[in-house]
Amino acid sequence: MAYRFCTFVSLSLLAGLSLESRARADAPPASDARAQADDEFNEGKRLMDAGQTSAACARFAHSQELDPKLGRLLNLAFCHEQEGKTASAWSEYNGAAALAEQKGQDERVDFAREHAAAVAKKLAFVHLDVPTNAVVVEVDGTGLSHERWPTPLPFDPGEHKIVASAPGKKPRSLVVTVDSTPGIQEFRISPLEDEFQTIAVPVSVSAPSPVQPEAPPAHSGGSLVPGAIAAGVAAGGLAVGIIFGLEAMSKKSSADNDNVNDCPDKICGPAGRSLINDAQSAATVSTIGFGVGLAGAAAATWLFIRPPGGEKSTAKLIPMVGPRLSGLAMEGSF
Numbered sequence: 001m002a003y004r005f006c007t008f009v010s011l012s013l014l015a016g017l018s019l020e021s022r023a024r025a026d027a028p029p030a031s032d033a034r035a036q037a038d039d040e041f042n043e044g045k046r047l048m049d050a051g052q053t054s055a056a057c058a059r060f061a062h063s064q065e066l067d068p069k070l071g072r073l074l075n076l077a078f079c080h081e082q083e084g085k086t087a088s089a090w091s092e093y094n095g096a097a098a099l100a101e102q103k104g105q106d107e108r109v110d111f112a113r114e115h116a117a118a119v120a121k122k123l124a125f126v127h128l129d130v131p132t133n134a135v136v137v138e139v140d141g142t143g144l145s146h147e148r149w150p151t152p153l154p155f156d157p158g159e160h161k162i163v164a165s166a167p168g169k170k171p172r173s174l175v176v177t178v179d180s181t182p183g184i185q186e187f188r189i190s191p192l193e194d195e196f197q198t199i200a201v202p203v204s205v206s207a208p209s210p211v212q213p214e215a216p217p218a219h220s221g222g223s224l225v226p227g228a229i230a231a232g233v234a235a236g237g238l239a240v241g242i243i244f245g246l247e248a249m250s251k252k253s254s255a256d257n258d259n260v261n262d263c264p265d266k267i268c269g270p271a272g273r274s275l276i277n278d279a280q281s282a283a284t285v286s287t288i289g290f291g292v293g294l295a296g297a298a299a300a301t302w303l304f305i306r307p308p309g310g311e312k313s314t315a316k317l318i319p320m321v322g323p324r325l326s327g328l329a330m331e332g333s334f
Contacts, residue, residue, distance in 0.1 A: 037067030044075070053083045070099050074112065081119055084180065087154035090119045124178050125152040128162065129188040135166040137189075152184050164189045247278075 044059030060076040077092030097112035130137055130149045137144045140160055144153075157180035165171040169192035176187045 034067045037063045037072075040066065041072055041075070044079070048079060048082075053079060057083050057085075070096060070103065070105070070108065073099070074108065077112070077115065081115065085156040086119050086122045086124065086180075087156045090116055090123060090154060093119065122180075122182055123154045124157055124180060124182060125184045126155045126160075126176070126178060127152040127184055127186045129186065130164060131172075131189055131191040133166055133169060133192050134164040134172075134189065136164070138163045138165075162187070162189065164192060166192055168195055169193065170195050 040059045040063035044056045044063060047053075047056035047059060057076065057079040060072065060079050064072045064076055073092060073096045077089050077096055080086075080092060081089035093112045093116035097109050097116065100106075100108035100112060128137070128149060137146075137149060139155075139162055155178045157178050159175060159177050162174045162176060163171055164174075172189055172192050174187065174189055178185060
């Protein structure tokens with residue numbers, strides 16, 4: 001992959017300290033801050049001579065923060081160059097060169113530019129592959145403007161924390177180790193995930209089973225028990241009718257027999273009248289018996305052939321006895 005480097009972009013990114021230092025140089029500090037800055041600067045020089053480079057750089061940085069001056073900035077850049085922080089040194093040298101040029105200090109301009117050119121050959125560049133859904137990118141706590149994302153930028157060798165974030169997304173942190181070897185190193189930031197993820201839960205929806213109509217109760221064509229009772233009543237009634245009918249005919253025949261002389265010339269005596277009365281009673285019972293028999297036969301026939309699903313049938317026989325009447329009666333619901 002080919003990259004085009006823009007010195008102005010890199011300067012605008014990394015010369016923040018020098019621009020800030022230039023602004024502070026125009027405003028005179030308080031006397032106590034200047035005194036403290038001098039103490040920090042002198043301690044930095046002592047530590048530098050003692051070979052304690054990192055500690056010396058920290059003192060120089062604090063001194064420049066308290067009382068920004070061109071000389072202090074040049075010492076800080078030189079210290080960072082010795083410490084191996086090439087990107088910081090390169091930025092500070094370029095800032096010092098611009099400030100020295102404004103002040104007309106040509107020797108310091110040349111010194112700063114020569115060292116900036118030497119350090120530029122040692123720079124390690126980092127290209128960040130930023131996800132498309134990221135909105136903010138910070139490098140070591142400092143925001144990186146959106147237009148600089150696609151540009152390879154100089155980084156100090158060592159560890160750096162890169163954080164990409166966006167509203168409604170979980171921040172993505174990436175700790176990278178930049179090698180001191182000059183060249184371009186690539187680091188990819190994975191796409192940001194939603195802060196609140198929606199979990200899809202599959203739900204199985206089945207069609208309702210069709211309602212099967214209930215099968216009608218099995219039926220053999222009629223009501224067996226009530227039908228059998230009705231048939232028995234019919235048989236009993238017919239038997240009574242036949243028996244008493246025969247008895248009525250017998251008594252009537254006896255009364256009409258002239259040999260007995262019970263009713264000579266159709267005029268009956270006491271004995272004849274008794275036979276006639278018995279015959280009439282027997283005939284009445286016979287008639288009732290035949291009626292009950294026919295009714296029972298009709299009921300039995302209907303019970304055997306009636307359709308299913310009707311109300312429960314009940315039946316019972318009731319004996320009937322009277323002065324001139326005796327027989328059976330059937331009562332029930334069908």
